[in-house]
Amino acid sequence: MNPPSLPGSTQSAEPPEREQSPWGPERRLPESTPAADAATTRAQEARVPVDLGRRKSLNGEKLFRWLTTGSGAAVLVIIVAIAVFLIAKAIPAIQGDKVNFLTEKTWQVPDRVFGVAALAFGTVYTAVIALIIAVPVALGIALCLSHYAHRTVATTLGFVIDLLAAVPSIVFGLWGREYLIDPVRDLSAWLHKYFGWIPIFGSDGPYGKSILLGSLVLAIMILPIITALSREVFQQTPKMNEEAALALGATKWEMIRTAVLPYGRPGLIAATILGLGRALGETIALAMTLGGTFVISWDVVEVGGNTIAANIANHFGEADDFGRGALIASGLVLFAITLVVNVTARVIIYRRREFRSAL
Amino acid sequence: MAKRIEAVGVTAYYGTFKAIEDITMTIEPRSVTALIGPSGCGKSTFLRSINRMHEVLPGARVEGRLTLDGNDIYERNVDVTAVRRNIGMVFQRPNPFPTMSIFDNVVAGLKLNGVRKKSLLDDAAEKALKSANLWDEVKNRLGKPGAGLSGGQQQRLCIARTIAVQPAVVLMDEPCSALDPISTGAIEDLIFELKNEYTIIIVTHNMQQAARVSDRTAFFSISQTGDPGRLIEHDVTSKIFTNPREKRTEDYITGRFG
């Protein structure tokens, strides 16, 4: 049985193959490796859907284009929606206010007497002090990482500083309230004792949650952000300009001043303004470390200080519908302030496009 | 003003990599010396070790003895900034400070050295720009950014910036490689004039340029990749190009190698 069936089976298998590919012999003429066959087959298969798919892919193209354009436009829609909804909710509250919302300092919503003056002042004041503390230090660290420290050290520490930028603000707030408050209390007393003649250290106590504490926490929070941006900008200084300065006989510091700082100035300004934007909008850390008063005072050591965002977080829980409207109205003011700051920063950055990747 | 440079057994490293080994040569004042050789043979490294720019790179160091009119520039209590002030450098790509005006670029070195008086700076800038054959082209726009000039003008600006501090030696690291032929011609003319006052050492890949501008030529080479570059031959330019002592020099000059 076996010997006759073997040739029979091969015979029966071969003819259909020849039938399926009548031009098979010609095709095999050049080279008949299996890989080449497979490639040709694939090419032939691929050929068919191209013709069919053309019309289909035109539709797909259109759909895809609309989808992506729509997603892009969603950003604009959201920005507009934020403004519209905040304004819509704020109007009834401002209309129900018995005093001028922009100039009133206190926040007595049940009496319909409330205003954003002290809060807006506190927001800007706290943020500016934080910047004054953070920017020089950030500048120093950025230069240290970009031009002074050994490269492996700089890479590692740069990584750590990037990580610190990711630590949630509530953690900084918790640290400020539970830990930093004691040293700051001592510092306040010391500052008042020896520098009390300067009005900002005028308060004779008690000390505790103050603008000084809030600004310090805030400064520590924005430090990694400003550092990361400035370092990136400084690292982009063309090596050839640094070498040109050195070849003229500049000391390292003179090289930094001649080549690095002028080149990085726009980026540094942008980083500072972005840091300011972040500081203005910071909520939770300040809600935990500021005293929450409603006065306009330059004194940084007295218990007090407040910001628009911190006030929203602190008073949101007890607010009724009207109270929420009032808080939203204050949020609208904050939105306007940060918008101005951010647009300014972006305009500066857009003038020097090469810095955009750093931000 | 121009000074003699002597190198004795100069060896330079990048970290553990030895880039040049045992270079010994004397460079006479008021002359142009061209350093030629295939890529990676250490010409630029040697050039950069003459004004201690080599050590700017992390891990780079130099051994041996380099003297400027007999004063060892690698001696322990030598001030690096003084070395670089006395041995100026022009780089491969024109590198004027992008944030400074033409005028500020020229006087940048003087300002670093504490010259503040406006009249002194004005005089120095005019003199340096005239020496660099650039004065007539820029005298009416000294306050404009240096980056607005053409490549050749920028390079001459950089030369003006270098000679404004009145160095003894000017090092040039392929100063024409980024320039068009006309600008190159202008720079070459300038080099010819400058050698009356300065000792000039120029690294170039262009052998015609070496033949045109230099009095003496030094040929550097490596035996194989990874080996340090060595000085093969240093002689009067005409001799190097017509009748070199070494076979390797001849091969390189005639284009059979490198």
Place this chain on the structure above:
Amino acid sequence: MTTISTPGIGTDLRGRRLPKWAPWAIAAGAAVLSYLAIYLGGLLDGGWVLTAVVAVLLYLVLLAAVATGVEGSRAARNRVATSLIYSAFVLALLPLLSVVYTLVSKGVSRIDADFFTHSMNGITAFDANGGAYHAMIGTLEQVGLAALISVPLGVAAAVYIVEYGRGKLATAIRFFVDVMTGIPSIIAGLFVLAFYVFGMYKFFNHGQGGYSGFAASLALVVLMLPTVTRSCEEMLRLVPDALREGSYALGIAKWKTVMRVVLPTALPGIVTGVMLAVARAAGETAPVLLVSGGFNSINFNPFSGNQSSLAIYIWDQAGAASQYAPARAWSAALTLVAFVLTLTIVAKLLARRSKLK
């Protein structure tokens, strides 16, 4: 030769240099002086912090004086600037190290099984136990939903900006994406409060407004969208044009090129950007506080009813009148930071490995 006299430019190579040990000697001297005057002498009330500060200031002044005398003013300025730059570095590290130390030392006390498996349901001010299980669920659900919405939207917007965007609309979108990154998080919270919690949500809830985890997700979307778009945009720009052209040359439609060639090439970078955005969102407190309501018990459903999150949990416990609450707050903070930093580190390592960057 006519040379103009340029004062200050010497041709002498040798400058007088301070010996290597001099700065150390000055530092030691400043430390001793400060110790004697401030710490022992009690000048300005003493204390070790003041001693250290005065020592550093003394060091800078003495160094400047000595260096000016020996090396000249330029070298002195260089030395002082270098010292200042390094001190800025140390100065900044101190509080940051303190945050990390405090977080870990106070946070480990409640890192136990109970903390990860129980909610605060039925926990009174006198109970030491209680956990953050419900908060962790909230954080994961809210951030997950936010990512589900913002990632496709953000990637599509980035594709528009890089591949399709021309003219004014594209410029406007790019500009406002950048501006949107600077919107304070509390504003996002207020917006969702007005738009969803006391707006849209009424349609699903018989005309009643209400807090929910999903509202928190929406607020996080507002915050994540620009971040995702920006990082994705950066990555798409890094994809070489040669790849696109190679695909077009094969007759492949643009949208298929984007989907099959451009996006896969940029994928590692996009994933990094998304993870960083998620990490940032997970730590957000203010907007979530406003719209999710906070809750002591487990609520698995993000679409209805109050929900907690780790950040709110920390806020609540930090403000709670119980001697056991601070420990819970710190442990939750440690958990949150561990989660956020793990995401960030993985994302950054991924970015280093990616070929494009």
